Amino acid sequence: MSRFGTVAILIAGLLLETASYGFAQPRIIELTADRDSRYRIAGQRIPEITIRAGEAFILRVTARKGKSWNRDGSIHGFALLRAKDRSKVDGWDLLFKLGTQDFSLVAPLEAGEYEAVCTVICSEDHEGMHLKFIVLP
């Protein structure tokens, strides 16, 4: 192959890589933390988030007030637990205020099944507020 051909292929490869990594916008995952103490994701009957290990994403949460809330005004929360032993994942303790808010997050590096649970006593039904969070390798 000519030198020009090799250089052209290298440049094309570089451009492709830049397109897929360099300037790629993180995925936006939209979640509703609803007034009836349920997480909801549009188009899903049972809310579930699937993400790649270490993937950066934006969690866009719309929160609606339940029957009770925290003194600081947080109306729902979101902590991440490992499904195997329900241990908490460090750094995942989000609190939601009324309305829509964005969180820039990075998925755990350890693949597996997790569960997100609400950390605000938002109603007598609060214990049922959870969603499955799957991290792919």
Ligand SMILES: [Cu+2]
């Ligand atoms: Cu809640």
